Amino acid sequence: MKKLLDDPENAVVDSLTGFGAAHADLVAVHGLDGSGPVFVSRAGGAVAGKVGLVSGGGSGHEPLHAGFVGDGMLDAAVPGAVFTSPTPDQIVPALQAADTGAGVLAIVKNYTGDVLNFETAVELAQAEDVEVATVLVNDDVAVEDSLYTAGRRGVAGTVAVEKIAGAAAARGDDLAAVAAVAERVVANVRSMGVALAACTVPHVGKPSFDLGDDEIEIGIGIHGEPGRHRIPKAPAAQITRLLLEPVAADLGLAAGDRVLLFVNGMGGTPLSELYVVYGRARALLEARGVTVARSLVGNYVTSLEMQGASITVLRLDDELEQLWDAPVHTPALHW
Amino acid sequence: MKKLLDDPENAVVDSLTGFGAAHADLVAVHGLDGSGPVFVSRAGGAVAGKVGLVSGGGSGHEPLHAGFVGDGMLDAAVPGAVFTSPTPDQIVPALQAADTGAGVLAIVKNYTGDVLNFETAVELAQAEDVEVATVLVNDDVAVEDSLYTAGRRGVAGTVAVEKIAGAAAARGDDLAAVAAVAERVVANVRSMGVALAACTVPHVGKPSFDLGDDEIEIGIGIHGEPGRHRIPKAPAAQITRLLLEPVAADLGLAAGDRVLLFVNGMGGTPLSELYVVYGRARALLEARGVTVARSLVGNYVTSLEMQGASITVLRLDDELEQLWDAPVHTPALHW
Secondary structure: OOOOOOOHHHHHHHHHHHHHHHOOOOEEEEOOOOOOOOEEEEOOOOOOOOOEEEEEEEEOOOOOOHHHEOEOOEOEEEEEEEOOOOOHHHHHHHHHHHOOOOOEEEEEEOOHHHHHHHHHHHHHHHHOOOOEEEEEEOOEOOOOOEOOEOOOOOOOHHHHHHHHHHHHHHOOOOHHHHHHHHHHHHHHEEEEEEEEEOOEOOOOOOEOOOOOOOEEEEOOOOOOOOOOEEEEOOOHHHHHHHHHHHHHHHHOOOOOOEEEEEEEEOEOOOHHHHHHHHHHHHHHHHHOOOEEEEEEEEOOOOOOOEEEEEEEEEEOOHHHHHHHHOOOEOOOOEO | OOOOOOOHHHHHHHHHHHHHHHOOOOEEEEOOOOOOOOEEEEOOOOOOOOOEEEEEEEEOOOOOOHHHEOEOOEOEEEEEEEOOOOOHHHHHHHHHHHOOOOOEEEEEEOOHHHHHHHHHHHHHHHHOOOOEEEEEEOOEOOOOOEOOEOOOOOOOHHHHHHHHHHHHHHOOOOHHHHHHHHHHHHHHEEEEEEEEEOOEOOOOOOEOOOOOOOEEEEOOOOOOOOOOEEEEOOOHHHHHHHHHHHHHHHHOOOOOOEEEEEEEEOEOOOHHHHHHHHHHHHHHHHHOOOEEEEEEEEOOOOOOOEEEEEEEEEEOOHHHHHHHHOOOEOOOOEO
């Protein structure tokens, strides 16, 4: 294992230390000195009267979630250990930090540990009079149930949920309305990914799974969980079809639909290749009579240095499109 | 070799096709159908009366340069084949597209091929009455002369040159003034990089160089050119010191200086690790009494999927800081 790290056991704290210093205008990172639980909140504190948004999950998917804390997106984020759910004692202060009396929406990727720990934290926060609604993100069409999941996994579609719910909160929607728009994104977003090479969890020190030199894994999870099947390495056009067709079928995409097309890198694949996949996916959508109205291409929900990519499609309506376009100012998304 | 590509010989065109479609609001990509030279310009055309900015170089360093075409930065970019200089017949129409009569600044990374081809193109454009000034970027302190260079190589500092000169042009500076501010950035910016693992040029199909399982290359070039020395793998704190100390020494950094600290990923290293390096570098600078006033962390000048990072330091003055902060709206930088 070769990584730009010091003590692998301390990788998350070391990374958050740099992250917090680089983006001190936007975020405050708590607990780095070991004095309390680690979580990330807005530098300026929560916005009075606004519904708060909190998300979290295992680390190793950067910039998700802490990179999306700021204006127009999250108010707090809770990073667990690498590929490990954050604990309730981390989540509770994040929920409290995000609350100014208008309540908090917790955005949770559908993994068993995340779901349980957020449930516990939400009960504890509610006992302290923080009103919390929860939305589960489960956009990965590759598998029903898996290594860490009952039901579908939450993957890159989470970015769309956080962005759009964040914009709804920023314009002054109440908690029920923000939760409803988040659920509408969940209902209209689907994803599927591919791995070309595995990643290595720092404190483990060896690859999370083995892939042969000529093998790729279709339907990979963002922790390297098994997908649908392994196939011999294939051209981008074929891989794109194998990812996009299940996404389109599950979404029931039809001619005349308008979508956001999001090609996400897993961390170790060059941007140039993501654009190749984007071009192929866009052509397939257009051939179905679907309009690609918005696009995002880059590394937003990663799996350490895994080589691969995922394709996410969000069916848009006028309101979702407006909320996607609304200003955002976070370390990782800014327009 | 496993990559998300179709025909490796067509990788650059396939990638630019996706790039152009994803960012059609910002850029126009010319020549993809083989009807003429390939270059990228602004979607809306050059801005009347503004000095034009053009850069270019081998592909494989995405988002450099095409990802920086847009408001407040470049007016055109010229992508060559992977790790290969663009040709004069590509550069000339880019210079012409960027010219509205106020002249054009060509920003050239110091590689022999780039320098020669830009020189030829500038002569041809001048013969067509386009006024062109050229600035050479040579920020890499690792080596004097190298595989592709007489003198120092131009690397990640190029982003600062393009951003700051772009802001000077956007505020209405004339060609001499834009060129002067670009030269001031070049005079005050230094970089050095490390590779943990090599990259593979698509049409070559095997890694550009070999590194042992426990070996890293200090002072690597962005094409995998040899650096200063190979050492056994080392903790991030030590690697950061080996990169930052030559940069600081060459720049003559002194207590009281204010700087931009830019940690750039080579393409295959996770963002989380770049933040670890950033944190270590910032601490070393602060220990010297240097203030880190601005920061940039991410994959901006890559080497395909190479694992590694570079550290760039730009000594700021009030004007350079204002120009860095000025609005920018491009595919890869936006604030």
